[in-house]
Amino acid sequence: MENPKKSKSHFPFRLNILFFSIFLLFSVLILRLGFVQIVHGENFKRDLARKEDITISSPVPRGRMLDRDYKVIVDNVPKNAIAYTNEGFSQREMLETADKLAKLIHIKTDRVTERDKRDFWIITNPERADAKITKKERELYTAKKLTDNDIYQLKLKRISSEDLKEINNERLEVLALFKSFNSGYKFTTQIIKNENVTTKELAVVSENLQSLPGVDTTTDWERCYFFNKTLKSVLGKVTKSDEGLPAEQLEYFLARDYSRNDRVGKSQLEWQYEDVLHGYKSKIKNVTDKTGNVIENYPITNGQKGQDLVLTIDMELQKKVDRIIEEELWAAKRYPGTYLTDRAYVVLMNPKTGEVLAMSGKKMVRDKQTGKVEMEDDALGTFTTTYNVGSTVKGATILTGYKTGAIVPGTIFDDAGLKIQATPLKKSYAYLGKLNEITALKLSSNVYMFHTAIRIGKGHYEYDKPLNLNSNSFETIRNSFASFGLGTRTGIDLPNEQSGFKGQSHLPGYLLDLVIGQYDTYSAMQLVQYVSTIANGGYRMQPHVVKQILDPKEGTNDYGPVVREITPTVLNSIDAKPDWMYRVKLGFKKVMQERGGTAYKFFGNAPYSPAGKTGTAQAFYDGPERYRFGKEPPPVMNLSLVSYAPSSNPEVAMAVIVPWAYQGKKDNRANLKIGRRVLDTYFEMKKR
Incomplete structure (x- = not known):
């Protein structure tokens, strides 16, 4: 029998x-835990609480442009597109x-x-790129005698043509996409492809979005x-889209x-009204944790497409004026001495409001x-x-003479030519x-x-004698013309x-x-403002091509409400007596409606009672062919015309300039032919 003391268990x-x-x-x-909480607790609390709010913006379509009758001139055409947003990758x-x-799209x-290829090779072959640096160069780098940039430049130089051959066509597309990804800015959506995106490409990319972080399918637009x-x-x-x-x-x-x-207007109306046309971008806020993972997102604003511009231009009238200029320029070229003729300009404006109805220019280009x-x-x-325009400015000269007291209504001068010492005879055409x-x-x-100018300058004329004028004569006349x-x-x-x-x-x-x-x-444009000032009784109206600004009507092509109406603006008045204006306007009416007037043969039978002034100026040619003539291009004749109608209650003002219309003495009258056809067209369209 065993001893109980010896069999005692060791389990306890x-x-x-x-x-x-x-x-x-x-x-x-x-x-x-106590140490962590007491010593590092606050730091860990901040880390746990730390998150980042990132706002991602997406562009919206630009506003449209409409003519005065609400016909669409410029709009946006939707296009399938593939976009990328660098969310910190x-x-x-x-x-x-x-x-x-x-592998899914063609780019x-x-x-x-060449530089892109070398950079790409280094990124995709880091070990082989490192092997191109010698042991001595590494030692110099360690000794801080070579910088990171120095090492990188050495790698770039040592990439051989054989190395670059490894970048085949397939890898080249990868490189093109990688370059696009890197060219964007963090948390900013950019278009990767918007040209010829096929339905198949759009579908296959959409199916694989989960494995393509940052990539998305979207709708882009282009101007039409x-x-x-x-x-x-x-x-x-x-x-x-690739300009920014x-x-x-x-x-x-x-x-x-x-x-x-972002795409923005870079010239003319697109640039001038960029703030209106650009609209408000849609914005989504992404909330990320400290590792950059998105933990929640919510929209800030859905955005709004740009507002629409309603122009003062009548595009049907504009097209007809364009056609008239083209036809008359080609016709003028059949005359002798028109080798240099290559352009013409027409502006139509409402003289009471400053609304530009048509502004047409055509130029021949080889x-x-x-x-x-x-x-x-x-x-x-x-x-x-700008060009020398000749006699069309004579209405301003007469009114300047009135204002300065150089002449009074009814002052008479003899049309005999003036001979000033050391100056060729200055005369009229007859x-x-x-x-x-x-x-x-x-x-x-x-x-x-x-004679009017001499009196404005307080001068005295004697045949073949020097002519002395006040030193401020040029300033006086130019200031008046500017009004x-x-x-x-x-x-x-x-x-x-x-x-x-x-002139200096x-x-x-x-x-x-x-x-x-x-x-x-x-x-x-200056000529049409000038003749409008006479037509409306002395008020210089500011010309404008935008009539209204409309809010977009989301989801439709209808017009939204008017948010801004461009009202007529008077820049200044010329402070002319009614009698002075009457006499100048009467002279303008006689130019076109009374036998002997310089435009009577072309406008005498016009049913809309036109008034105006013709102009011919000898000018020096400075066009695209000037280098063919050496230092002294030949003198040419510029033609111009200003007009308004009806003469009693003007509703339209017109300016025509045909620079370098002819050389020699054969006047092709292109200014008058264009002017008559343009005013006829305006009033015919008004009837319809």
């Missing part, structure tokens, strides 16, 4: 050791996505450069012009919450490859190019006898204007308007040239 002892061990472990854990992640996406590679090239130079252009913000205006747009890859001459739109030239200011306008007397819109910006709501060239010499003979339109240069 082992259990005690286990409990003691657990107690020690829990003690260590509690101490550690690493280069490796972007490369993986580019590799997958390249153009024409923008990939319903009247083809009509007025296109004035409508302006929009940057392409213009470099010269980058800070301007960034300060206004634009993204760097194709460098085919040699064929074609017409191109140059409506822009109506306010960005001797016109003794005449007052009304007849001087009707017959277009130069000499009458010369009509001549030689100054008209204020049209378009960028880059030119005020014209002012103040010799007395040039003052006489100034008052007959043979010295300073003016644009067609």
Whole structure:
């Protein structure tokens, strides 16, 4: 029988050791937790609470442009597109996505450069790239005698042509996508492909979005012009999706919450009314944790497409005026001495409101490859190019004479030519006898204007003697002309308007040239503002091409409510007595409606009672062919015409300029032919 003391179990002892061990472990854990909570607790709390709010913006379609009758001129055409948003991905992640996406779509590679290929090779072959650095160079790098950039440049230089051959066509598409991914900005959506995106590509990408982080299918747009090239130079252009913000205006747009890859208006109406046409981008806020994972997202705003512009332009009238200019330019080219003739400009405006009804310019351009001459739109030239216009400015000369007291209504001058010492005889085209200011306008007397200018300058004329005038004579006349819109910006709501060239010499003979339109240069827009000022009784109206701004009507092509109406703006009045205005307007009426008037043969039978003034100016040619003539291009004749109708209650004003219309003495009368056809067209359309 065994001894009970010897058979006693050891289990309680082992259990005690286990409990003691657990107690020690829990003690260590509690101490550690206490240490973590006391020493690092606040830091961990901040880490747990840390999250980042990221706002992702998506562009919206631009506003439309409509003509005065609400016909759509410019709209947006939707296009299938594939987009990418860099949500903080690493280069490796972007490369993986580019590799997958390249297998699903075709992407153009024409923008990939030699440098892009070398960078791509280094990224995709890091070990082989490192092997191109020598041991000595690594030692220099360690000694900080070579920088990271130095090492990278060495790698770039040592990539051989054989290395680059590894980037075949398939890898080239991966590179093109990778380059696009990297060119975007973090949390900004950019268009990767919007040209020729097939239905199959759209479907297959949509099916694989889960494995393509940052990639999405969307709808993009491009500008569509319903009247083809009509007025296109004035409508302006929009940057392409791969252009982004213009470099010269980058800070301007960034300060206004634009993204760097946003498309914006870069010229004319698209640029001038960018704030209106651009709209409000849709915005989604993504909330991410500290690792960059999105933990929630919600829309901030759905965005709104850009507002619509209603223009003052009548596009049917614009098209007809364009056609008239083209036909008459081609007809003029059949005359002798028209080798240099290549352009013409017409502006129609409501003289009471400043609304521009049509602004047409056409220019002949020779194709460098085919040699064929074609017409191109140059409506822009109506306010960005200026010319000597001749006698059309004589109405301003007479009114300046009245205002300065140089002449009074009924003042008579003899039309005999003036001979100033050391100056060629200055005369009219023929001797016109003794005449007052009304007849001087009707017959277009130069000499009458010369005498008026001499009196404005407080000078005294004697045959073949020097002519001395007040030193401020040029300033007096130019300031007066500017009150009509001549030689100054008209204020049209378009960028880059030119005020014209002012002759620099103040010799007395040039003052006489100034008052007959043979010295300073003016644009067609300035001429129409000038003649409108006379037509409406002395108020210089600001010309404008935008009539209304409309809010978009979401989900439809209907017109939304008017949010802004562009009202007529009077820039200044010329402070002329009613009798003065009456006499100048009477002279203008006689030009076109009374036998002997310089435009009577073309307008005498017009049923709409026109008034106006013709102009012919000898000018120096400075067009595209000037280099063929060496330093002294031949003198040419510019033709112009200003008019308004009906003469008693004007509703339309017109300016016509045909620069370099002819050389020699064979006048093709292109200004009068264009002017008559344009006014006929306006009133015929009004009847219909």
